[in-house]
Amino acid sequence: MKLREKSCFYMEYNLQWFAKEGNGGEKTEPATSKKLQDARNEGQVAKSQELNSALSLIALFVTLKLFISYIGESLLQSFPALYRKIPDVIDESIGGMSVKLAVTVINNTLGTIVKILLPVFLIGYSVALLTNIVQVGWKVTAKPMKPKFSKLNPLSGFKRIFSKDSLFELLKSIAKISLIIYVAYTAIRDHQNELFLVYDIPLLQVILLVGSIAIDAGLKISLVYLLVAIADWFYQKHKFKEDMKMTKQEVKDEYKNTEGNPEIKGRQRSRMREASQRRMMQSLPSADVVITNPTHYAVAIKYDASQYSAPVVVAKGEDYLAMKIKEAAKEHQIEIVENKPLARMLYANVDVGEEVPPELYQAVAEVLAFVYSLRENR
Numbered sequence: 352m353k354l355r356e357k358s359c360f361y362m363e364y365n366l367q368w369f370a371k372e373g374n375g376g377e378k379t380e381p382a383t384s385k386k387l388q389d390a391r392n393e394g395q396v397a398k399s400q401e402l403n404s405a406l407s408l409i410a411l412f413v414t415l416k417l418f419i420s421y422i423g424e425s426l427l428q429s430f431p432a433l434y435r436k437i438p439d440v441i442d443e444s445i446g447g448m449s450v451k452l453a454v455t456v457i458n459n460t461l462g463t464i465v466k467i468l469l470p471v472f473l474i475g476y477s478v479a480l481l482t483n484i485v486q487v488g489w490k491v492t493a494k495p496m497k498p499k500f501s502k503l504n505p506l507s508g509f510k511r512i513f514s515k516d517s518l519f520e521l522l523k524s525i526a527k528i529s530l531i532i533y534v535a536y537t538a539i540r541d542h543q544n545e546l547f548l549v550y551d552i553p554l555l556q557v558i559l560l561v562g563s564i565a566i567d568a569g570l571k572i573s574l575v576y577l578l579v580a581i582a583d584w585f586y587q588k589h590k591f592k593e594d595m596k597m598t599k600q601e602v603k604d605e606y607k608n609t610e611g612n613p614e615i616k617g618r619q620r621s622r623m624r625e626a627s628q629r630r631m632m633q634s635l636p637s638a639d640v641v642i643t644n645p646t647h648y649a650v651a652i653k654y655d656a657s658q659y660s661a662p663v664v665v666a667k668g669e670d671y672l673a674m675k676i677k678e679a680a681k682e683h684q685i686e687i688v689e690n691k692p693l694a695r696m697l698y699a700n701v702d703v704g705e706e707v708p709p710e711l712y713q714a715v716a717e718v719l720a721f722v723y724s725l726r727e728n729r
Contacts, residue, residue, distance in 0.1 A: 380602050382595035390595060396487040397591035399584035401523075401576070403482045408573040410478040414471050416566045423558045425467045433460045486584075516590070523583060530575050538568035631666045631703055632679060638665050640722045641680040642697060645689045649673035650697040651680070652707070654719055661706040662715050667698050686722045693718070 382390075390396070415422070436456045539546075542564045549557045597605075638651035639662075651666035668676050680687050693714045701707060707715050 378596040378598050378601075380597045380599060382592075382597055383602065383605060385605060386595060386597060391487075395591075397588045398483070398486050399580055399587045401527075401580035401583040402486070403479045405573060405577040405580035406482050407475045407479040408569065408576065411471060411475040412566050412569040412573055414474045415562070416570070418471070419559060419562045419566065422467055422471075423562060426464065427554070427558070429460060429463050429467070432463075436460075519586070523579065527576065527579055530579065531572050534572045534575050535568050538571050539564065542567075627703075628668075628672065632675070634665045635676065635679050636683045636685075638680070638685055640718055641676060641685055641687045642690050642694045642718060643673065643677060643687055644691050644694045647673060648694040648698045649676040649680075650694055650701075651676060651685070652697075652715060652719070659706060661709075661712065662719065663706050664697060664701045664703055667701075667703060669698065686725060688718050688721065690714070690718060 433456070436459075545560060545564070549560065552560070635651055638653045641649055641651045643649045647670060649666075649668055649672075650664055652662050653665045654662040666676055677687055679685075693711070696711060696714075697707070701711075
């Protein structure tokens with residue numbers, strides 16, 4: 352009886368397919384300061400437009416409530432002035448109304464109305480501008496207005512339409528509309544008896560009454576809207592923080608682009624250190640003395656009164672390099688003097704090419720005097 356052979360089917364697949372968007376897998380790392388700055392330059396910030404609208408509406412209705420009497424009287428005075436100008440639009444030469452004169456009268460009247468209402472709108476605009484500055488700071492950029500062809504991609508458009516952000520915006524809009532309708536209904540219902548009196552009171556009082564009811568309703572709607580806006584502000588901050596997150600690979604790539612590849616920088620530092628050591632060893636034969644620890648440190652000193660005001664360190668090293676300095680000193684017949692405290696002080700406080708500090712003059716002078724005396728004896 353023959354066993355039936357099983358056939359195997361292998362398929363290659365890329366595990367990156369199962370990762371979230373982004374270079375390097377799932378975005379788990381908080382955004383770096385560079386990415387946040389780049390996003391800021393591109394106009395991408397955590398901002399709630401609802402908060403701007405809510406505070407602007409509150410400022411608008413508060414201003415109207417304070418100046419409703421002045422605005423109402425000014426508007427009532429502008430209407431008789433308009434009526435008095437109606438005969439002026441009649442052109443006797445044509446026996447009828449002149450369009451040019453009528454347009455002039457209307458423009459003048461509209462100009463008067465704009466002057467009356469302009470302070471109200473300026474206050475609303477100022478509050479909106481100040482709210483924006485408080486949220487994201489002051490930085491003007493036109494990049495968000497630049498056309499992007501990626502926005503014309505139908506696939507990207509469908510993704511935006513059916514994304515969780517779109518669902519949140521839909522739920523937020525439904526909540527706003529529901530709250531506005533409810534608050535407006537309750538605010539008007541509380542004044543329904545007063546509205547029946549509009550037929551029996553003068554026009555100015557009607558304007559003041561209707562304006563007061565509308566402003567009170569608007570203030571209530573704005574305050575409720577402000578609660579929605581505050582919730583939206585927290586959501587936008589959280590969403591921006593999540594959107595700005597980076598993968599581990601993105602963080603590494605950014606570090607390489609800004610700070611340079613650590614391996615390359617390490618090799619460059621190694622080459623620079625080697626070049627410095629070669630120059631130092633080339634200067635060593637001119638030294639007068641090498642002061643040692645005696646095993647861990649070696650510092651070569653040179654003193655030339657015609658060039659320097661104090662002795663100069665021409666070479667120094669630790670452990671292996673200290674041993675190489677001592678070998679070179681022996682090769683060039685340079686005196687080696689053991690002085691542990693002085694060797695440590697010179698190695699720790701004086702760089703190659705620098706003069707010995709004044710506080711070490713005495714100790715170095717004694718060593719040099721000893722070396723010079725040895726040379727004279729020879």
